[in-house]
Amino acid sequence: MVERDEVAELERRSGTAARLFDVRTVIGGLFVFYGLLIGGAGVFAGDADIAKAQGVNINLWTGIAMLACGALFLLWMRLRPLRGGAE
Amino acid sequence: MADATTLLSRPGAAHLADSLRLDMNWLDNLILISYFAVVLGIAFAAKRSVRNSLDFFLSGRSLPAWVTGLAFVSANLGATEILGMAANGAQYGAYTIHWYLIGAIPAMVFLGLVMMPFYYNTKVRSVPEFLLRRFSPSSHVLSAALFAVASVLIAGVNLYALAIVLRALLGWPLPVSILTAGLFVLAYIVIGGLSSAIYNEVLQFFVIVAALVPLTVLGMLRIGGIDGLLAKVNAGPGPQFLTAWGGTGIGQENPLGANWLTITVGLGFAVSFGYWTTNFAEVQRSLSAKNLSAARRTPLIAAFPKMFIPLIVVLPGIIALLIYPQIGKTGGNDYNDAIPLLMRDLLPNGVLGLAVTGLMASFMAGMAANVSSFNTVFTTDIWRPYLKPGMPDEHYLRVGRVVTAVGVLAGMGTAFIAASFSNIMNYLQTLFSFFNVPLFATFILALFWKRMTAKAGFWGLLLGTIAPVAFYAAYQAGVVPISTDQGANMISSIIAFAVDVAVSVPIALAGQPKTAAELEGLVYTRAAARDTGEVAPGDEAWYRRPALLGWGAIVLAAACYVPFSF
Numbered sequence: 001m002v003e004r005d006e007v008a009e010l011e012r013r014s015g016t017a018a019r020l021f022d023v024r025t026v027i028g029g030l031f032v033f034y035g036l037l038i039g040g041a042g043v044f045a046g047d048a049d050i051a052k053a054q055g056v057n058i059n060l061w062t063g064i065a066m067l068a069c070g071a072l073f074l075l076w077m078r079l080r081p082l083r084g085g086a087e
Numbered sequence: 088m089a090d091a092t093t094l095l096s097r098p099g100a101a102h103l104a105d106s107l108r109l110d111m112n113w114l115d116n117l118i119l120i121s122y123f124a125v126v127l128g129i130a131f132a133a134k135r136s137v138r139n140s141l142d143f144f145l146s147g148r149s150l151p152a153w154v155t156g157l158a159f160v161s162a163n164l165g166a167t168e169i170l171g172m173a174a175n176g177a178q179y180g181a182y183t184i185h186w187y188l189i190g191a192i193p194a195m196v197f198l199g200l201v202m203m204p205f206y207y208n209t210k211v212r213s214v215p216e217f218l219l220r221r222f223s224p225s226s227h228v229l230s231a232a233l234f235a236v237a238s239v240l241i242a243g244v245n246l247y248a249l250a251i252v253l254r255a256l257l258g259w260p261l262p263v264s265i266l267t268a269g270l271f272v273l274a275y276i277v278i279g280g281l282s283s284a285i286y287n288e289v290l291q292f293f294v295i296v297a298a299l300v301p302l303t304v305l306g307m308l309r310i311g312g313i314d315g316l317l318a319k320v321n322a323g324p325g326p327q328f329l330t331a332w333g334g335t336g337i338g339q340e341n342p343l344g345a346n347w348l349t350i351t352v353g354l355g356f357a358v359s360f361g362y363w364t365t366n367f368a369e370v371q372r373s374l375s376a377k378n379l380s381a382a383r384r385t386p387l388i389a390a391f392p393k394m395f396i397p398l399i400v401v402l403p404g405i406i407a408l409l410i411y412p413q414i415g416k417t418g419g420n421d422y423n424d425a426i427p428l429l430m431r432d433l434l435p436n437g438v439l440g441l442a443v444t445g446l447m448a449s450f451m452a453g454m455a456a457n458v459s460s461f462n463t464v465f466t467t468d469i470w471r472p473y474l475k476p477g478m479p480d481e482h483y484l485r486v487g488r489v490v491t492a493v494g495v496l497a498g499m500g501t502a503f504i505a506a507s508f509s510n511i512m513n514y515l516q517t518l519f520s521f522f523n524v525p526l527f528a529t530f531i532l533a534l535f536w537k538r539m540t541a542k543a544g545f546w547g548l549l550l551g552t553i554a555p556v557a558f559y560a561a562y563q564a565g566v567v568p569i570s571t572d573q574g575a576n577m578i579s580s581i582i583a584f585a586v587d588v589a590v591s592v593p594i595a596l597a598g599q600p601k602t603a604a605e606l607e608g609l610v611y612t613r614a615a616a617r618d619t620g621e622v623a624p625g626d627e628a629w630y631r632r633p634a635l636l637g638w639g640a641i642v643l644a645a646a647c648y649v650p651f652s653f
Binding site: 003004007008010011013014015016017018019020021023026027030031033034037038041042045048049050052053054055056058059061062063065066069082 | 114117118121122125128129132133135136137138139140141142146147148149150151154209210211212216220282286289290293294297300301304305308309377432433434435436437438441480
C-alpha cells in the first residue's frame with residue numbers, strides 16, 4: 001500500500017516526538033499562577049465576598065487546591081520526564 | 088458537536104437575559120487575559136515540532152495516552168455542551184445522566200477495544216480514508232464532503248453560541264466575540280497544528296474542572312447539602328426528578344419523552360456509537376497517540392472522567408432549578424441560564440474570573456476540535472486524492488494551514504448568518520447530531536462482513552443520511568407525534584441505522600465482494616484483532632491493559648446508575 005508506506009515514512013521523519021514540549025509544564029505553571037492569584041484574593045477577601053459564597057472563603061480554598069494541583073504536575077514531570085531518564 | 092443535545096438545539100438560546108451580567112473586576116480580567124496568552128504560548132512552542140504534514144494533522148502519531156485521552160474528553164466538552172447539559176439537568180433532572188453513561192461509555196469502550204486496531208494499524212489519517220481503503224472513492228468522497236461541510240457549520244454555530252453567552256455575561260457585542268474567539272482559534276491551529284489543539288484541550292479540561300467544582304460546592308451549600316437537595320426535590324419537582332429510569336416503561340409518561348427502548352437502542356446504540364466511534368473530531372485524538380496500545384487506551388482513559396462530569400455539570404443544573412424555581416416557566420429565566428445564574432449569585436471575584444475563563448476555554452477548544460479535524464479531512468481526503476495528487480509533502484502542510492484559515496473564516500461567516508437566522512441553525516445542529524449514525528452502520532458492515540461491497544457502502548450511506556433527515560422534517564412539520572426533540576432525535580437515529588443496513592445488505596449480496604488479499608487488515612479477523620502493534624516498554628503493566636480499562640469502565644458506569652434507579 002503506497003499510502004501506508006508514506007505515512008510510515010512521515011512518522012519516521014516526524015518532529016513531534018523529539019521536539020514537542022511537555023504539556024505538564026504549562027498545566028503546572030498556569031495552575032501555580034492561578035493558585036497564587038486566586039489564593040491571594042482569598043487572603044484579602046472582604047466580608048461581602050465571603051457572604052456571597054455562603055460563608056466560605058472560596059477563593060482561598062480554590063487557590064490552595066489549584067496551587068497543590070499545579071505543584072503535583074511539576075513534581076510528576078520532575079519524577080517521570082518525557083524523554084530520556086528511565087523510559 | 089455534543090452527543091445529541093446542545094445549547095442551540097434548545098429553544099430560547101438566543102435570548103439569554105441581560106440580567107445575567109457579571110460583575111467582573113481587574114482580577115477576573117487578569118485571569119482571563121493570561122489564559123489567552125497561554126493559549127498563544129502553547130501554539131508558538133508547538134510550532135517547532137511541526138516538521139511535516141503528519142505532525143500538523145496527527146501530531147506525528149506520537150503523543151502519550153493520558154494526553155490524547157483527556158483531549159478526547161475535552162473535544163466533546165465545549166461550552167454548548169456544558170451549558171446545554173446543565174439546562175437538561177434543570178429541565179429533566181437525573182434523566183440527563185443517560186447522555187454520559189449509556190450514551191457514551193459503551194461506545195467509547197467499543198471504539199477502544201474493537202475498532203481502534205483497524206483504524207490505527209491501517210495507518211489511515213482520517214475516518215473517511217478508511218472507507219477509501221475498504222471500499223472505493225464514491226463513499227470516500229461522500230463521507231469526507233459531509234464531514235467537511237458539517238464541521239464548518241458546527242464551528243460557526245458554536246462561535247455564535249459563544250457570542251450570545253458573552254453578550255449576556257460580559258456585555259460584549261456579538262462581532263467582538265466572534266472575531267476574537269475565531270481569530271484566536273485560527274491562530275493557534277495554523278501555528279501549532281493538532282499538537283497545539285490537543286495541548287490546549289488538555290489544559291482546558293483542568294481549567295473547566297477547576298472552574299466548575301467551586302460552583303457546585305457552593306451550590307450544594309446553598310441548598311443545604313444532600314439532605315436539603317432531597318427535601319427540596321420532594322417538595323418541588325417530585326422524587327421522579329432524581330431517577331434515571333422512572334416512567335420510562337413503554338406507554339408511560341416521563342419528561343424526556345422517550346421510553347427505555349428508545350433510550351437504549353436510540354441513544355445508547357445508534358446516536359452514541361455513531362458519534363463516539365466514527366466522528367473524526369473524536370477519533371483523530373486516538374490516531375495521534377504514539378502506538379496502538381496508547382490509541383486504544385485513549386477513549387478508555389477518557390471514559391473515566393466522562394462518567395463523573397455530570398457531577399459538575401448536571402448537578403449544578405438541578406441545583407439551579409431548586410434555587411430558582413421560576414426557571415423554565417413564563418416570566419422566569421430560561422433553562423440555559425442555569426450555570427450563568429449560579430455564577431452570578433455565588434461566585435466572588437477571583438473564582439468568577441476562573442469560571443468565565445473556563446467557559447471561554449471550552450468554547451475555543453470545542454471549536455478547535457472541529458477545525459483541526461476539518462483541515463485534516465479536507466486536505467487528506469479531498470484536496471490530495473482528487474484535486475492535486477502527487478505533490479511534495481510541504482505542499483500539503485501549506486494547504487493544511489491555508490484550509491484552517493479558510494475553515495475558520497467560513498465558520499465566522501456562518502456565525503454571522505446564524506445571528507440573523509438562528510432557527511435554521513438550531514435545526515441544522517440537530518440534524519448533524521445523527522449524521523454519524525449511518526456512517527457507523529456502514530463501518531460495522533465493512534468491518535465484520537467480508538461480502539460488504541463498495542457500491543453497498545455508498546448507497547447505504549447516502550440513503551441512511553437522507554432518511555432520518557426526512558423523518559425529522561416530518562416531526563418538525565407535526566406529521567409524526569413525538570412529545571420532545573430528544574425523543575425525535577433518538578428515533579431518527581434508529582431509522583438512520585436501520586435504513587443504512589436495509590439498503591446495504593441486498594446490494595452487497597447482489598454484488599461481487601473484494602478478494603481476501605484486498606481486504607487484508609481491513610476486515611475483522613481474529614489475527615487482525617489480536618495484533619498488538621509496536622509495544623512500548625511499560626505497556627504490559629496491568630493498569631495499561633485495554634481489556635481491563637474497558638471492562639472496568641463498563642462496570643463503573645453501570646454502578647453509577649444505581650443511586651438513580653430506585
